[in-house]
Amino acid sequence: MAQATATTEKLNKFEKLKLEKDGLAVRDQIQHFASIGWEAMDPGDREHRLKWLGIFWRPVTPGRFMARLRIPSGILQSQQLNALANFLQRYGDQASIDITTRQNLQLRGLLLEDTPEFLERLHAVGLTSVQSGMDNVRNITGSPVAGLDAAELFDTRSLIQALQDDLTAAGQGNSEFTNLPRKFNIAIEGGRDNSIHAEINDLAFTPAYQDGTLGFNVWVGGFFSSTRVAPAIPLNAWVPADHSVIRLSRAILEVFRDNGSRGNRQKTRLMWLIDEWGIERFRQVVSEAYGAPLAAAAPELMDWEKRDFLGVHPQKQAGLNFVGLHVPVGRLTTEDLYELARLADTYGQGEVRLTVEQNVILTHIPDAQLPTLLAEPLLTRFSPQPAPLSRGTVSCTGSQYCNFALIETKQRAIAIAQSLEAELDLPRPVRIHWTGCPNSCGQPQVADIGLMGAKVRKDGQMVEGVDIFLGGKVGYDAHLGEKAMTGVACEDLPDVLRQLLIERFGAQARSH
Ligand code: SRM
Ligand code: SF4
Numbered sequence: 001m002a003q004a005t006a007t008t009e010k011l012n013k014f015e016k017l018k019l020e021k022d023g024l025a026v027r028d029q030i031q032h033f034a035s036i037g038w039e040a041m042d043p044g045d046r047e048h049r050l051k052w053l054g055i056f057w058r059p060v061t062p063g064r065f066m067a068r069l070r071i072p073s074g075i076l077q078s079q080q081l082n083a084l085a086n087f088l089q090r091y092g093d094q095a096s097i098d099i100t101t102r103q104n105l106q107l108r109g110l111l112l113e114d115t116p117e118f119l120e121r122l123h124a125v126g127l128t129s130v131q132s133g134m135d136n137v138r139n140i141t142g143s144p145v146a147g148l149d150a151a152e153l154f155d156t157r158s159l160i161q162a163l164q165d166d167l168t169a170a171g172q173g174n175s176e177f178t179n180l181p182r183k184f185n186i187a188i189e190g191g192r193d194n195s196i197h198a199e200i201n202d203l204a205f206t207p208a209y210q211d212g213t214l215g216f217n218v219w220v221g222g223f224f225s226s227t228r229v230a231p232a233i234p235l236n237a238w239v240p241a242d243h244s245v246i247r248l249s250r251a252i253l254e255v256f257r258d259n260g261s262r263g264n265r266q267k268t269r270l271m272w273l274i275d276e277w278g279i280e281r282f283r284q285v286v287s288e289a290y291g292a293p294l295a296a297a298a299p300e301l302m303d304w305e306k307r308d309f310l311g312v313h314p315q316k317q318a319g320l321n322f323v324g325l326h327v328p329v330g331r332l333t334t335e336d337l338y339e340l341a342r343l344a345d346t347y348g349q350g351e352v353r354l355t356v357e358q359n360v361i362l363t364h365i366p367d368a369q370l371p372t373l374l375a376e377p378l379l380t381r382f383s384p385q386p387a388p389l390s391r392g393t394v395s396c397t398g399s400q401y402c403n404f405a406l407i408e409t410k411q412r413a414i415a416i417a418q419s420l421e422a423e424l425d426l427p428r429p430v431r432i433h434w435t436g437c438p439n440s441c442g443q444p445q446v447a448d449i450g451l452m453g454a455k456v457r458k459d460g461q462m463v464e465g466v467d468i469f470l471g472g473k474v475g476y477d478a479h480l481g482e483k484a485m486t487g488v489a490c491e492d493l494p495d496v497l498r499q500l501l502i503e504r505f506g507a508q509a510r511s512h
Helices: 013-020 023-036 043-047 049-053 078-094 112-124 157-168 244-259 270-277 279-290 334-347 367-374 410-423 490-505
Strands: 064-068 075-077 096-099 105-111 186-188 203-210 213-220 233-240 311-314 320-325 351-354 360-366 393-395 432-435 449-458 461-470 482-489
Touching: 023 043, 023 049, 023 112, 043 049, 064 112, 075 078, 078 096, 078 105, 078 112, 078 334, 078 351, 096 334, 105 112, 157 186, 157 244, 203 233, 203 244, 213 244, 213 270, 233 244, 233 279, 244 270, 244 279, 270 279, 320 367, 334 351, 334 360, 334 367, 360 367, 393 410, 410 432, 410 490, 449 482, 449 490, 461 490, 482 490
Parallel strands: 186 203, 393 432, 432 449
Antiparallel strands: 064 105, 075 351, 096 105, 203 213, 213 233, 311 320, 320 360, 351 360, 449 461, 461 482
């Protein structure tokens, strides 16, 4: 079991919690918890340690837990979707499913007494929720069209799966990496368009050739938090596209685990260690942990604008297509899971993929099947060609389920996009990201227009409002947007956004 290095700094409360009992220890107690019920559980186990199993206590819905899965590269099979739906249907309207900004699924409605069965059912279909919350490595993201995209440089699917298997002991839980100083995000891009937002991950691999061999440049330290936002910086390192990626990821995680600050929780992400040491020393220590000198970075190859993958696109396999469907703010019902599985089986080869824009992609659709697929009733709700504001709308969970939230996000995001679309003609999609609080789960800094929940004063009353970010650029030459307006009341937002869309994004008022 890995331990934090002895330190003179005062440990934060989560470090004390982990010292009292390792997070992963709840794995062996889940049957006991299920039998005693949530009210009788130790609050530390219930509200924090269960997150090591991906089970989240929701203060907003006491007794109804959320389960966050791990879906490497966002790739699912129809039998997995069916298994999730079969389990969730017992909860009726209490069940709902969200596609997350890390191309993952979160399931809601779960009762504690059902968790042992739930975890067994996940494992039976090759899924896991282990280590998906708290001080663990989050879902590892990759291009959602890996293996399909004719322009891709490297198919990252098996590498990402192998990395997840290594860091989680094939989904059973790996105590080497369950006591990091903080959460840790990893992304591996194999395409040309930076589809995974490499720049906002603690560790990202982006494709690059070294002496004719394809491998990855390495980026470190990207993160968002309520007090600081930092894009990843180059480690000036290159590794071949093989097991070296796993070795280097392990080395960086070990360096972070053993040296990262465990004091002020707001200063515990990887970038703070890099700041403290400087990138040269950090690189040196990582190289020692890696056990070999690191090659210098090679020229970057990502030179495409980011795609959203919606609509019909030919695959590199002749005669087959992938079809991206827009799922408004990523929200699904149990019935939707069944329907997506059915479409994948009927028209494709049983595969469904998720994107960091909270959408789905059906893959391997033969040319001849396209017209019938496009006429399926589900596609009237999950459109392959959504209107330009809905198309680019992403939203975090918000106050419906998240107790950090300062505002309701998802329903408001849909309503505002639809009302502005009805009034305006837009020359191109505009990416609007909503996030309910400064934790930035909805990534407002990568959006054309980012909306961050805030409490604002209007007419002497505190009301729900937002701070507005502008100028986020994704894909080639990605950079983060910056706060441009503060304290806009949500009820004034349609007017403010209308003006922004006209002035900056070429929107024109529709003549009725
Ligand atoms: Fe997040 C905490 C939801 C992506 C930064 N995030 C939370 C919690 C767990 C808080 C809580 O316990 O209620 C939220 C759960 C609410 C719920 O019931 O759904 C939550 N985060 C989400 C999701 C579901 C947003 C979404 O609607 O898609 C995303 C799940 C991703 C996944 O599948 O693992 C999600 N969170 C992100 C991202 C975006 C990303 O990874 O690209 C970020 C910013 C990037 C980053 O982390 O550097 C993000 N979440 C945070 C933070 C701030 C971290 C920090 O260093 O301060 C918190 C708060 C914390 O960890 O203390 C947080
Ligand atoms: Fe919750 Fe805030 Fe994250 Fe939204 S940004 S899911 S409100 S923690």
